[in-house]
Amino acid sequence: MSVVQQKRAELEALAATDPHRPEFHFVTAGWLNDPNGLTFHEGLFHLFYQYNPYAPVHHKIHWGHAVSSDLLEWEELPIALTPGTGPDEDGCWSGVLVHHDGVPTIMYSGRKGGSELPCLAFGTPDLTQWRKHPDNPVISAPPADLDIIAFRDHCLWQEGDTWRQVIGSGVRGVGGAALLYESRDLRSWTYLGPLLTGNAETNKGTPLWTGTMWECIDVFPLGDAGSGQHHIMVFSAWDHGVTMHTLYWVGQMEGDRFIPEGLHRLDLGGRFFYAPQSMRDEAGRRLMFGWLQEGRSDAAQIAAGWSGVMSLPRLVTARPDGTLHQHPAPEVDRLRSRLLFDGDGSHLPTAExxxxxxxxxxxxxxxxxxxxxxKVRATPDNAEQTVYLLEHTTNGVRLSLDRSTSSLDPTVDTTPLSGSIPSSDGKVSLRILVDHSALESFANGVPLTARAYPTRHDALGIGLRQSAGQTTARVWSMNSTSRNTTAHTHRVSADLPRRKDSNHA
Known part of the structure; x- marks a missing residue:
């Protein structure tokens, strides 16, 4: 057994006993953060992710790799990228996967000595083996005319025979920035200037603050072609090592510039849905995954043997004004097990x-x-409970999440979360998915993601109380998906073809 396999087994044994570990979200032993390299290839969804197989801490980051035929059951494959002795010796950070001249190609940020630079790796046709480009990094430094705070994470797309790339950055004293490059071969890049630059002095201290640096930028068109189509720029606002929240611009691409029309919150949960990445599947749907950060102490994560949850897949569509409507992908409905209640919410049998x-x-x-x-995850005496609140105020409908009594553990994050919900008539479609410590809710297409860590084993209750109006409720129990145990991982690895004729460029 290799060192990685042995450590994996130790961590998995710890994780298997943790009651806070989700059962139908994708999780792994060790550390997990940003989704990377999302793609649909030869009948399978491929999810790569930031990964430390040795400990549930952010250190010496690898690229983990999992595949699924249905977006629900994921099988972990061999690690795709491992830190080497060159420009990625301190970690293989976030990036994307594209196909160039028929060759699967990963563009990622190699980290060395406190900085990150763009690197390439070329894959076998089945995406299971990767060889790093011998001349990494392919961009040797950030633009010399900018005082850069950080320079990492990649978004690539093709226009004709030209590749375009946006790299996340921040300009000291100015704000976050999306820096635009172009190339014919993914190896030689020309800097075209900032696609868009933020203002770190605007909205400071609010949920719309764009921070001092933009991480994990994702640019894509959405909506009907022509007058109904907008471009979306998703980014995660960062400030000197602190992951703040994820926002998005609605706007239009005009040549080498993004013309913003409006700034919006991607998720009312702030840092609990961070560093998302999206993809188009074979049906043309825009699917998005994000990283559900932990809300408990580093010591608790180490004791548990795991850290980080991948969100459920989200279907992202455009409203008429170009803003985003998000909802769990329809595949998630297949996890429903038993219908526990269907009827008038005022008759919800909370005792049962x-x-x-x-x-x-x-x-x-x-x-x-x-x-x-x-309320969810509630004890019979309500000593622990996590409470969602919908309010129809003079300013519209607002959704809040009160986690002040979600846990008797004083070390967990119980910051309140809230935001506005689009509703002109007080009607709201609210869906709440509870998976142990992972909570994802959607109100009229606006998500609020959070984490909760009740200490008591009887924190299982739900309840509903309405001051006026009417609510129809449906409640299902949810099936677990297959655990990615070490033995299962080894079997999957052994069954995969180990090709030596990798079609490298």
Whole structure:
């Protein structure tokens, strides 16, 4: 057994006993963060991700690799990228996967000595083996005319026979920046200037602050071609080592510039849905995954043997004004097991309804001034409970999440989370997915993602209380997906073809 396999087995043994570990989200033993290299290839969804197989801490980051035929059941494959002795000796950071001249190619940020530079790796046709470009990095330094805070993470797309790339950055004293490059061969790059630059003095201290640096930029068109199409620029706002929250610009691409029309929150959960990446599948759908950060101490994560959750796949569509509507991909519905309740929410049998793997759907009508409370992960005496609140105020409908009593552990993050929900008539479609410590909710297409860590084993209850109006409720228990145990991983690895005739460029 290799050192990685042995450590994996030790961490998996720890993780298997942790009651906070999700059962139908993708998780792994060790450390997991940003989704990378999302692609659909030869009938399989490929999810690469930032990964430390040795410990649940952010150090010496590798690229993990998992595949799925249905976006639900994931099989872990051999590690795709491992830090080497060159420009990525301190880590293989975030990036993307494209196909150039028929060759699968990863563009990632190699980290060395506190800085990151763009590197390439070339894959076998089945995407399971990767060889690094011998002349990495392919861009030797950030633009010399900018005082750069950081320079990492990649978004690539092709226009004709030209590749375009955006690299996340921040300009000291100015704000976050999306730096634009172009190339014919992915190896030689020409800097074209900032695609868009933010202003770190605007909205400071608010959920719309764009930070001092932009991480994990994702640019894509969305909507009907022509007048109904907008371009979206998703980015994660960072400030001197602190992961803040994820935002997106709606705008238009005009030559070498992105013309912004509006700035919006991607997820009302702030840092709990971070560094997302999207892809188009074979049906043309825009699917998005994000990293659900932990809300408990480093010591608790180390004791548990794992850290980080991959979000459920989200289907992203455009509203008429270009803003994003997000919802769990329809495939998630297949995880529903038993229908526990279907009817008038005021008759919800709270004494009988329990679970830490639940899918709750609510069709809510709130008159002006009315409120609806939904509690999950609640103990019978409510000593621990996590409470969603919908309010129809004079300024519209607002969704809040109160985690102040979500855990009796004083070290966990219980910061309140909230934001506005689009609703002109007080009607809200609210869906809450509970998977142990992972909570993903969607209200009229606006997500609020969070984490909760109740200490008591009886923190399983749900409840509903409405001041006025009406709610129809449906509650399902949710099936677990297959655990990616070490033995299972080895079997998958052994079954994969080990090609030696890799079609490298």
């Amino acid at each position: 309804l329990t679970g830490d793997q639940l899918d709750v759907e609510l069709d809510v009508t709130l008159p002006p001034g009315a409120t609806l409370e939904v």
